[in-house]
Amino acid sequence: MNSSSSVAVKYGVFTTIALIAYFLIIKLLGLHTNPWFRMVNGLFMAYGIYVAIKRYKSISGGDFNYTNGFKVGLITGFIATFLFALFMGVYMFHIDVDFMNTLLKDWFHNSDYGGGILIFVILVEGLASSTILTLTFMQVLKNSTKVVQKQ
Numbered sequence: 154m155n156s157s158s159s160v161a162v163k164y165g166v167f168t169t170i171a172l173i174a175y176f177l178i179i180k181l182l183g184l185h186t187n188p189w190f191r192m193v194n195g196l197f198m199a200y201g202i203y204v205a206i207k208r209y210k211s212i213s214g215g216d217f218n219y220t221n222g223f224k225v226g227l228i229t230g231f232i233a234t235f236l237f238a239l240f241m242g243v244y245m246f247h248i249d250v251d252f253m254n255t256l257l258k259d260w261f262h263n264s265d266y267g268g269g270i271l272i273f274v275i276l277v278e279g280l281a282s283s284t285i286l287t288l289t290f291m292q293v294l295k296n297s298t299k300v301v302q303k304q
Contacts, residue, residue, distance in 0.1 A: 157225045160209045165232025168201030172237045185252065195282055198230060202286045205229040206294050219295050223287055230283020238275045245271060 172194055179185045209225045210217045245253040245268050253268045 157209055157213075157221050158228065160205055160212070161225045161228035162232060164201050164205035164208070165229045166236070168197060168229065168233035169236040169240070171197045171201065172233065173240050176241075191278075194278075195286075198233060198279070198282055199286050199290075201233060202226045202229050202283065203290050206287070206290050210294055217296060219291060222291050222294060226287030226290060227283060230287060231280065234276060234279025234283060237279065238272055241275055242268075242272050 175193060175197060176185065179190050184190050206222050206226045206229075210222060213221065253271060256271060257268070
């Protein structure tokens with residue numbers, strides 16, 4: 154069971170676990186309301202997508218092509234994004250409502266927007282970064298079709 158979807162699901166879940174663990178660690182340190190620490194999420198996402206594409210390339214051998222590699226990277230990132238957004242929704246709406254209010258107050262100076270906008274921001278950031286990272290990594294990991302010419 155080493156199809157592209159099983160690799161994507163496996164590494165999407167691993168990436169989600171890393172994102173959740175990182176969030177909980179910075180929460181314990183009291184740094185979870187600082188938006189600059191969210192940039193580290195991109196490193197976890199990048200590593201998860203890169204490893205997923207690389208793993209799929211190694212198990213598919215000669216059957217690896219750009220389309221399948223792109224699909225694996227994109228699905229990995231999308232799964233990680235949706236699961237992390239789900240976790241953050243549960244966390245913000247049920248576990249630590251003060252966290253949501255603090256972010257809304259600091260970001261918008263008006264907390265009437267509601268917490269849904271925070272989930273929307275997480276989804277947009279995650280989906281956009283997944284797409285860009287997948288495109289970037291596929292440039293590195295794709296099989297070259299160019300023939301090296303001797304001079």
